Amino acid sequence: MDKSDRKILEALQEDASIPLAELADRVGLTATPCWRRVQRLEEKGWISKRVALLNPMHLNLGVTVFVSIRTNSHDMKWLAAFHGLVSAIPEVVDFYRLAGQADYLLRVVVPDIAAYDRVYKRLISGSELADVTSSFAMEKIKSTTKLPLDYA
Structure with missing residues (x-):
């Protein structure tokens, strides 16, 4: 894992729905290499899944x-x-x-x-x-x- 991978993981932890172009820009890569890195991080298990975090208060789970x-x-x-x-x-x-x-x-x-x-x-x-x-x-x-x- 290098500095770019860490930046990708950091960004995805903040918002996994970030568009690829924005993610690539944020980590200083072009879209294709960024996408390959994301795929590799998923394949290697660094990213186990991407989910939506729900607000428990809106779901009556206070x-x-x-x-x-x-x-x-x-x-x-x-x-x-x-x-x-x-x-x-x-x-x-x-x-x-x-x-x-x-x-x-x-x-x-x-x-x-x-x-x-x-x-x-x-x-x-x-x-x-x-x-x-x-x-x-x-x-x-x-x-x-x-x-x-x-x-x-």
């Missing part, structure tokens, strides 16, 4: 809940079933397996506490869990999909 889960089960059968259960819940937008006191961390977006309660009941009825701790976000201070490129 409540964000961080859910820490501990379990006493750590066998592969339970793991597969739990991953399937959580992955099938559309309100769960982030799902991490952790090292430390909690085994899993979920980020859930819902319109209100009643909707979260339905998600919670789906979680506890579908899997054996030792502890579920829910923390409701009061204010979003920083949220970005933009990754730092200094380490590439």
Whole structure:
């Protein structure tokens, strides 16, 4: 990855819908070499997908809940079933397996506490869990999909 590739990634992280001519101009290339670089970055996996970021408030999803889960089960059968259960819940937008006191961390977006309660009941009825701790976000201070490129 060279300086031009980093510039392309930086620009696409800001706006993946940028027209090719504008992207090429911004990174100091002509359109064809710029397009080839974008294609290569996609083929090599540097760009995994291009998406539209939606405004949760316009979709009536103003409540964000961080859910820490501990379990006493750590066998592969339970793991597969739990991953399937959580992955099938559309309100769960982030799902991490952790090292430390909690085994899993979920980020859930819902319109209100009643909707979260339905998600919670789906979680506890579908899997054996030792502890579920829910923390409701009061204010979003920083949220970005933009990754730092200094380490590439």
